[in-house]
Amino acid sequence: MKKVQWGIIGPGSIAQNFADGLADCDSGVLAALASTSAERRENFGTRNHVAPHKRYDAYEKLLADPGIDAVYISTPHPWHAEWAVKAMQAGKAVLVEKPAGMNGAEVVMLTEVAAQTGSFLMEAFMYRCHPQIARLLDVIKSGEIGKICHIKATFGFAAAYSASSRLYDRALGGGGILDVGCYPMSLARLVAGSEPITLRGTGLMSPSGVDEVAYAIMCFASGVTAEISCAVSRAMDNQVVVQGEKGSITLLDPWIPGRNAAPAHSTIVIKTGETERREAIAAPKMLFAYEAEVASAAIKAGKQEAPYPAMSWADSIGNNLALDRWRAELGYATVNEDPKLNRLSPKLIPAGGQKIPHITLPGMDRAMSQLVLGCDNKDDIASGAIVWDAWMDAGGNAFDTGFVYGGGNHEKVLGQWISNRGVAKDVVTIVKGAHTPYCLPDAIAVQLEISLQRLQLSHAPIYIMHRDNPEVPVGEFVDALNKLHSKGLIGIFGGSNWSVPRLKAANDYAKAKGLQPFRLLNNNLSLAVMEKPVWAGCVTSNTPETLAFLRQTHTPHLSWSSQARGYFLPEALRGRLPADTAPETCFGSEANAERRKRAEQLAKDLGVSAHNIATAWVLGQSFPSLALVGPRSVGEIISTLPGFGLHLTPQQMAWLNLEGDFAVLM
Numbered sequence: 001m002k003k004v005q006w007g008i009i010g011p012g013s014i015a016q017n018f019a020d021g022l023a024d025c026d027s028g029v030l031a032a033l034a035s036t037s038a039e040r041r042e043n044f045g046t047r048n049h050v051a052p053h054k055r056y057d058a059y060e061k062l063l064a065d066p067g068i069d070a071v072y073i074s075t076p077h078p079w080h081a082e083w084a085v086k087a088m089q090a091g092k093a094v095l096v097e098k099p100a101g102m103n104g105a106e107v108v109m110l111t112e113v114a115a116q117t118g119s120f121l122m123e124a125f126m127y128r129c130h131p132q133i134a135r136l137l138d139v140i141k142s143g144e145i146g147k148i149c150h151i152k153a154t155f156g157f158a159a160a161y162s163a164s165s166r167l168y169d170r171a172l173g174g175g176g177i178l179d180v181g182c183y184p185m186s187l188a189r190l191v192a193g194s195e196p197i198t199l200r201g202t203g204l205m206s207p208s209g210v211d212e213v214a215y216a217i218m219c220f221a222s223g224v225t226a227e228i229s230c231a232v233s234r235a236m237d238n239q240v241v242v243q244g245e246k247g248s249i250t251l252l253d254p255w256i257p258g259r260n261a262a263p264a265h266s267t268i269v270i271k272t273g274e275t276e277r278r279e280a281i282a283a284p285k286m287l288f289a290y291e292a293e294v295a296s297a298a299i300k301a302g303k304q305e306a307p308y309p310a311m312s313w314a315d316s317i318g319n320n321l322a323l324d325r326w327r328a329e330l331g332y333a334t335v336n337e338d339p340k341l342n343r344l345s346p347k348l349i350p351a352g353g354q355k356i357p358h359i360t361l362p363g364m365d366r367a368m369s370q371l372v373l374g375c376d377n378k379d380d381i382a383s384g385a386i387v388w389d390a391w392m393d394a395g396g397n398a399f400d401t402g403f404v405y406g407g408g409n410h411e412k413v414l415g416q417w418i419s420n421r422g423v424a425k426d427v428v429t430i431v432k433g434a435h436t437p438y439c440l441p442d443a444i445a446v447q448l449e450i451s452l453q454r455l456q457l458s459h460a461p462i463y464i465m466h467r468d469n470p471e472v473p474v475g476e477f478v479d480a481l482n483k484l485h486s487k488g489l490i491g492i493f494g495g496s497n498w499s500v501p502r503l504k505a506a507n508d509y510a511k512a513k514g515l516q517p518f519r520l521l522n523n524n525l526s527l528a529v530m531e532k533p534v535w536a537g538c539v540t541s542n543t544p545e546t547l548a549f550l551r552q553t554h555t556p557h558l559s560w561s562s563q564a565r566g567y568f569l570p571e572a573l574r575g576r577l578p579a580d581t582a583p584e585t586c587f588g589s590e591a592n593a594e595r596r597k598r599a600e601q602l603a604k605d606l607g608v609s610a611h612n613i614a615t616a617w618v619l620g621q622s623f624p625s626l627a628l629v630g631p632r633s634v635g636e637i638i639s640t641l642p643g644f645g646l647h648l649t650p651q652q653m654a655w656l657n658l659e660g661d662f663a664v665l666m
Helices: 013-023 038-047 059-063 077-087 104-117 131-142 174-192 287-300 313-330 382-393 405-421 441-455 476-487 500-513 544-553 583-587 590-608 610-619 632-644 650-656
Strands: 005-007 026-034 070-073 093-097 121-124 148-156 196-205 212-221 225-231 240-244 247-251 264-272 275-281 370-374 397-403 428-433 460-465 490-496 520-522 558-559 625-629
Touching: 005 013, 005 059, 005 287, 013 026, 013 038, 013 287, 026 038, 026 059, 026 287, 059 077, 070 077, 070 287, 070 428, 077 093, 077 104, 093 287, 104 121, 104 313, 104 382, 104 632, 121 287, 121 313, 131 174, 131 240, 131 247, 131 264, 131 275, 148 174, 174 196, 174 212, 174 225, 174 313, 196 313, 212 313, 287 650, 370 382, 382 405, 382 632, 397 405, 405 441, 428 441, 441 460, 441 476, 460 476, 460 520, 476 490, 476 500, 490 500, 590 610, 590 650, 610 625, 610 632, 610 650
Parallel strands: 005 026, 005 070, 070 093, 093 121, 148 225, 370 397, 370 625, 397 428, 428 460, 460 490, 490 520, 520 558, 558 625
Antiparallel strands: 148 240, 196 212, 212 225, 240 247, 247 264, 264 275
């Protein structure tokens, strides 16, 4: 069969190693390169026999070449994820140098794009493809050294400090953890077979703000402990020791056997009791040839992931999330995580697809997306921006936040993103306050001032009281909110977890006094009826009385947990929430199980998911209905979009809610 035709983006020193590996690879061959440097294109192309017309002066030109099957990305760290995304969107298989992203969120993004495009994706840890790692795992599996107890792994070298060096430049993703610490972290996780449950780190930071020496100690759920270290300013022994109950295995040269030349033979030392033996691991090719072969063979076989023990998607996500934790221990935030420097994310929403519809509510001066994005799960701008940028690309412009979310940090992070993108006048930010026990008239203005400061806004287009306090006369809340409205600090306002009688009383008071009424009810509403309150004080609108009120008054409703906390997802995807607030805990019942069954049946007939049917049911009400959703990734946004192309008939809406006969629906 024809060899995989490879292109290289970023032809530097490590790219030369990969090119040398391809030269000794049975399944792949180097066919093109791209660099913005004419000198580098000429030198690299000539050395590696790349045809002159395949030496591109722009990365985009290489990606547009229909003769290129796969792309090896070896740019500086901050551009790994961006060009990996663009390559997969161009239909190319991707081998991306470590770290695949500047943080775990970027790597999640990569795997979702790979799944969306059907692309091969692999993070390039060449040592994982070398025969000695397979032998290490075989010895462990044999039980010869007994149950694994402890792992020690180091990777460090001494490079003179220079603020402009790639190794020390924060703008280029410098530092030991990202450059070489990812190796011992990946091996410790591989041997332990899980993610660390505890991680503590220390080290030295360079004057340029990156780690020059870093140490970490970890404990895994199995009881395995590990100590790992890395450095760009300190030479280390660069070995791995795996300690078992009966003995140990030492890898004398775990990371670069053969020093990137052929052969790449290595030696492991196995000790059991008083016995020690040295095993020579034969590797006649140079180190990168094994990686090139693993990736090329998987691509030829139509695979999307490399075979074990090369890095799987889940492995890459876990490794980069662990690196995030390690860096956080030292206080090292990358430029992608810097609140004021965060770059615009790549375009991740497929072009030409369904967009989130918009609606203009009474009293509003701008339209808002009918789906509202909950912002209670992003602790930093690096992970938040990826989702929020994609939300805007999908047509979403409404964001829901609350004074209590993340102890205030979630408002700060969202506010920084709004400021960075300059979209304050384009988005509709829903600000919530007055959560129990501070559900008091005097607390509303104080909390609003703090929220607006965090969000870097002068006005909240929509303000919602997070809770009601029946012990307070409803008129006091109406008066307090109208004062803020008259000052221009809030636009329309409403109540979350309010009963219909209290809402009616508030609006009767407002009408009698000539004041602005509550214009929005923000309770739970989903196809599945909430059987157990998700949290104390939660109120559902999925009752005959409330639904009748909404229909009669045409009151806009913004539903939280509109998708019943994932109740309509496939069973394997429902278990990520704590047991006390899980879908089955809060929504489990025979009636809801029947609703889910009907949603699955209708979804099959319409070619969508039950999850989409549930979204369409909420948005398809006869009163203005908006839905609050909480996707934690771009993939979860994309999976929601098909629900907007559905226009359920009144008969289908009724049948889903256990009324009517399915026979009349189709």
